[in-house]
Amino acid sequence: MKKKISILGSTGSIGETTLKIIKKKKNLFQINILVANKNYKKICNQINIFKPKIFIIDDIKTFLKVKKFARNKKTKILNKINEKNIIKNDISISAIPGIAGLNLTIYFAQHSKKLLIANKESIICGWDILIKTIKKNKTRLIPIDSEHFSLLKLLEISKKEDVKKIYITASGGPFFKSNIKFNKIKPYHALKHPKWSMGKKISVDSATMMNKIFELVEAKKLFPFFKKKIGILIHPQSLVHAVIVYKNGLTNLLYHQPNMIIPIANAIFDSKIDISEIYKKKNNFGDLQFYEINEKNFFPYKILNKISLYKSSPIIVNAVNEILVDQFLKRKISFLSIIDYISRVFKDKNYKKYAIKSPNSIKKIYEIDNWARAKVKSLLN
Secondary structure (H helix, E strand, C coil): CCEEEEEECCCCHHHHHHHHHHHHCHHHEEEEEEEECCCHHHHHHHHHHHCCCEEEECCHHHHHHHHHHCCCCCCEEECCCCHHHCCCEEEEEECCCCHHHHHHHHHHHCCEEEEEECCHHHHHCCHHHHHHHHHHHCCEEEECCHHHHHHHHHHHCCCHHHEEEEEEEECCCCCCCCCCCHHHCCHHHHCCCCCCCCCHHHHHHHHHCHHHHHHHHHHHHHCHHHCCCEEEEECCCCCEEEEEEECCCCEEEEECCCCCHHHHHHHHCCCCCCHHHCCCCCCCCCCCCCEECCCCCCCCHHHCCHHHCCCCHHHHHHHHHHHHHHHHHCCCCCCCHHHHHHHHHHCCCCHHHHHCCCCCCHHHHHHHHHHHHHHHHHHHC
16 A cells, blocks of 8 residues: 655755655655645646645645646645645655744644654744644654754664763855855855755755754754753764764764765655665765864854753744844845844843743744744844
């Protein structure tokens, strides 16, 4: 029997990578639901190729155009979730970027046997709600960011009491050991990642290395037993994604090529797959370098401890960072000012009032998120 699979964010990089895997193994899967925003061309193409039962399109103008395009097709086109049309998924992939992905991630966690999660905000901002939903519905949660998936695999073969230190790795982004003057950095510089092919938002986050701040928060929530032992190593080759140092002096590394096909395919197939059937590039066991982070090589170093100081600090930093990345991409602020504005929000007289709030409901999460967005916008004006 074919497995029913749904993808939230099917036109983004994670969604498209997942569909590449499914296309190679199409006899094993039935596309249940695809969700996208407004990329009309990609949506129509996915309807033609993958023939999903349902396509949910958030942007109303695109929804109306696609509905007209698909009027003679079997795919049902919706603008929002309809309870009557929801079928239990064997696998759902949460890959909508930003806080916009939170509601749907929580919803699909209720209707999936296995949830593969790439949406950072569902973990950073909505963890209390997500984990409660996961436990209630007995859904398997698998992180598919390369670092967290690698850490999950390493911890599966490790005894808790043997672990001394854990590291997730950071590439260092396009400016690690670069001669470029940071006050001269433009969006096109920040978007040229040396190893990964990603969307604009995550590429800028990788350049500022804010992505690694968020990934550290994620790791501490996903693996709470080890939260005091998790750190960051800069590893420019992007081949080792997680490291575990044991008390006995041994160290375990998880190595794979910097391509999301590998963690996603392993998560879908529970690691029971010959990856050469999908991904042909051979491993290159060359020189591997690792660097401890410090104030000079890690831009957001001063944010490292502050982001976990209060329960809702990650929600505030995430919201502020989203606004600032957008402003940088529009060339309205400089690259260096991204971290400066985040620091200024920390100093606001009302910051602690919102940071100490418990994010135990969607309403509260959006209340905190909205305050943070309004605050940074007021600083930008």
